Amino acid sequence: MQEPTLEATISAAASKATxxxxxxxxxxxxxxxxxxxxxxxxxAVGGFFVNWYYRHKEDxxxxxxxxxxxxLYE
Structure with a gap:
């Protein structure tokens, strides 16, 4: 599984856990x-922090x- 896909899956699971x-x-x-x-x-707090961590990495x-x-445009 690719890293962005894995992170999105973990983030979605953390959101549901929250x-x-x-x-x-x-x-x-x-x-x-x-x-x-x-x-x-x-x-809820654990899910929030896991979700925050992976959203921060995605950003x-x-x-x-x-x-x-x-x-590339410059």
Whole structure:
């Protein structure tokens, strides 16, 4: 699998993990379960940071590609 494809897949999975964690936290709050709230928050925060990391790498790669293309026009 190519690196950009792998990173996009990981980023998509991290995004889903963030939503799942947030949903679990809400469910834990509704059920008054502190343990479920904690686990949901940890999953949501972990998913957020993994998603941020791979989106940041993607942005850097796209900026480098943009700069390279602009260099061809000069």
């Amino acid at each position: 939503y799942t964690g947030a949903g679990t936290s809400v469910m834990g709050w509704a059920l008054s379960s502190e343990f479920t709230i904690l686990i949901g928050l940890l999953v 850097k790669r796209q900026q480098a590609e943009h700069d390279r293309r602009m260099g």
